[in-house]
Amino acid sequence: MKKVLALMLALVLVVGCFAACGDGANSSSAAGTDSSSQSSSSEGSSSESSESSQEASTSSTASGEKFKVGILAPAVTHGWVAGVAYYAEARCKELSDTVDYKLLTSENAEEMTNQIDELKTWGVQAVVAFPQWEGMEDPIKGLIDEGIPVVNFDIVIDVDGVYHVAGDNVDMGTQSAQYIVDKIGTTGKVAVLEVPSSGSVSELRKQGFEEKMKEIAPDMELLTYATKFTREDGLKDFADVLAANPQIDAVFSMDDETSIGVLQAIEEANRTDVKVVTGGGGCQEYFKMMPANENIWIQSALYSPDMVMDAVDMAVSLLKGETVDQEKIIPTTVVDRENCDSHLDENSPY
Numbered sequence: 001m002k003k004v005l006a007l008m009l010a011l012v013l014v015v016g017c018f019a020a021c022g023d024g025a026n027s028s029s030a031a032g033t034d035s036s037s038q039s040s041s042s043e044g045s046s047s048e049s050s051e052s053s054q055e056a057s058t059s060s061t062a063s064g065e066k067f068k069v070g071i072l073a074p075a076v077t078h079g080w081v082a083g084v085a086y087y088a089e090a091r092c093k094e095l096s097d098t099v100d101y102k103l104l105t106s107e108n109a110e111e112m113t114n115q116i117d118e119l120k121t122w123g124v125q126a127v128v129a130f131p132q133w134e135g136m137e138d139p140i141k142g143l144i145d146e147g148i149p150v151v152n153f154d155i156v157i158d159v160d161g162v163y164h165v166a167g168d169n170v171d172m173g174t175q176s177a178q179y180i181v182d183k184i185g186t187t188g189k190v191a192v193l194e195v196p197s198s199g200s201v202s203e204l205r206k207q208g209f210e211e212k213m214k215e216i217a218p219d220m221e222l223l224t225y226a227t228k229f230t231r232e233d234g235l236k237d238f239a240d241v242l243a244a245n246p247q248i249d250a251v252f253s254m255d256d257e258t259s260i261g262v263l264q265a266i267e268e269a270n271r272t273d274v275k276v277v278t279g280g281g282g283c284q285e286y287f288k289m290m291p292a293n294e295n296i297w298i299q300s301a302l303y304s305p306d307m308v309m310d311a312v313d314m315a316v317s318l319l320k321g322e323t324v325d326q327e328k329i330i331p332t333t334v335v336d337r338e339n340c341d342s343h344l345d346e347n348s349p350y
Contacts, residue, residue: 067319069312070119070127071103072112078229079257080281083305083350084130084153091309099316109135116143126315130154130308134199149318153311156200163318164327165311169201171332172254172301173208176278178216179334180250183276183297186217188249191241192224193234193262195254205254205280223248227258234261242269250276256283256300263289263298281305282335284348290337302333302343305350 069092076082085103092101102122106112112131116139119127127143129136130153137159143150144161151163180190192209195202213220223245227237234257242248242265251274253259259279266274272295279286279300290298307330317324335343 066098066100067316068123068125069099069101069315069319070122070124071101071312072115072119072127072129072131073103073105074130074132075105075107079283079350080229080255080305081132083348084308086349087306088128088130088308088312091312095312095316109133112136113139116140120146120148124148126151126319128153128308128311128315129157131157132198149315151311151315151318153308154201155198163314163324165307165314165330166328167303167307167330168332169204169303170208172280172303173205173210173252174212175208175301175332175334176205176252176280176299177209177212179278179297179299179336180252180276181213181217181220184249187219187221189221189223189245189247190250190252191238191245191248192222192252193227193237193241193254193258194224195229195258196226197228202254209252229255229258231257231261231264234258235264236261238262238265239269242266242271246273248274250274250278252278254278254280256281256286259298259300260286260289263293263296266296281350282343282348283350284344284346287335287340287343290335290340293337297336300335302335 071085071088071092073085073088074081076085085105089101089103092099092103102119102124104112104115104118106115109131112129112133113136116127120143126149128151129140132155136157140150140152140157140162141159144159149163150157150159150161151165154166156164156166190213192206194206210222213222223241225237225241227233234253234255238251238261248271251259251262253262256279259277260283262277266277274296276297276299279298280303282300282302282304286298286300310328310330314324314328
């Protein structure tokens with residue numbers, strides 16, 4: 001009997017031991033799973049927190065930095081050119097919360113090319129370029145190849161990838177041809193004052209003029225002469241035109257300041273045959289001459305220098321990653337004695 005009791009007691013002890021061992025193993029496994037899950041969760045939370053912090057820091061840094069925009073313009077030899085520099089700088093100042101800018105002017109293509117290197121050293125991110133000479137294609141291409149967007153204002157730079165803002169030069173010529181025919185009819189002698197030194201500007205305005213004149217007044221006699229976009233050249237060159245031609249019915253001048261010189265030449269020669277003088281640009285002094293000259297219709301196909309503000313805006317939009325059209329052409333407005341009052345601006349530098 002004692003042996004049976006002893007055997008039963010031993011069995012109870014063995015079973016209890018196995019049960020205890022089993023409970024311990026299950027507890028350890030559960031604890032390990034919980035610990036692993038918490039560790040993974042903690043690491044994920046830490047990683048997300050770090051990424052969130054990094055994004056916030058990047059966003060904060062980006063919002064605190066300004067875009068670096070370079071403005072390249074010719075040295076001031078003409079009131080319109082002065083207006084371009086004035087309005088470009090004015091727009092950059094209006095955008096001073098987001099834009100740092102450098103405005104550099106130059107006398108020739110070589111100097112402007114050196115200024116491009118200066119802008120690169122400064123860390124320029126976009127360039128608004130207004131060159132008035134040939135030879136800027138390679139330097140501009142160099143900017144684009146380095147990932148720096150270039151917005152070309154006015155005169156066309158023939159480089160792939162360049163953005164372009166300008167007035168409608170072709171339509172300026174078209175509107176001027178229509179204006180002359182409206183005033184003198186479909187026959188007569190018209191002096192065409194082209195400006196070869198202005199490149200595509202003169203070419204396009206002349207193209208629009210000749211095409212429209214061929215369409216609406218094919219019998220009009222066109223006499224072509226070269227001049228420049230200054231009143232001094234307008235005076236000198238048109239004095240020679242008047243001396244060579246006893247009869248001139250109208251003048252297709254492409255520029256307001258050239259036209260001021262033309263009007264002076266007409267006055268000094270005491271000529272009364274010229275009935276129309278066109279222009280282009282938007283010169284306040286020229287506008288004021290319109291109502292004072294009752295015997296001559298004075299016209300300007302508006303091509304305001306304040307269009308450069310659109311070029312600055314385009315450069316900033318590109319830096320913001322916004323989608324913009326490769327080219328923006330601003331429509332032509334014709335100004336003469338009948339509407340010049342609405343275009344007078346005493347604060348205009350041009």
